[in-house]
Amino acid sequence: MFEFDQYLGFLAFLTIATIGFWLMIFLISFVVPYWIGGSIMEMIKEKREEKRKKKELNS
Template sequence: MFDFDQYLGFLAFMTIATIGFWLMIFLLTFVVPYWIGGSIMEMIKEKREAKKQAQEELK
């Protein structure tokens, strides 16, 4: 059915595909939401500081 080198090639392909699959799952469930949440928090802080500065200038 398979020669030994074909079997090794198939195993290498399956290993790379599996690693890629789990990497995509990890990135989509943890890294991307953390990145988006952090940038939203940073944007809120910047708006809050700009609002504080504008109120201090009015005094």
């Protein structure tokens, strides 16, 4: 059915595909939400700071 070099190539393909699959699962479930959440928090902090500075200038 398979010769030895074909078998090694098939195993290499499966290994790379599996690593890619789990990397995508990790990125989608942890890294991207963390990145988006951090960006939103940073945007909220900047808006608070901007409001505080405007309030100080008006006082």
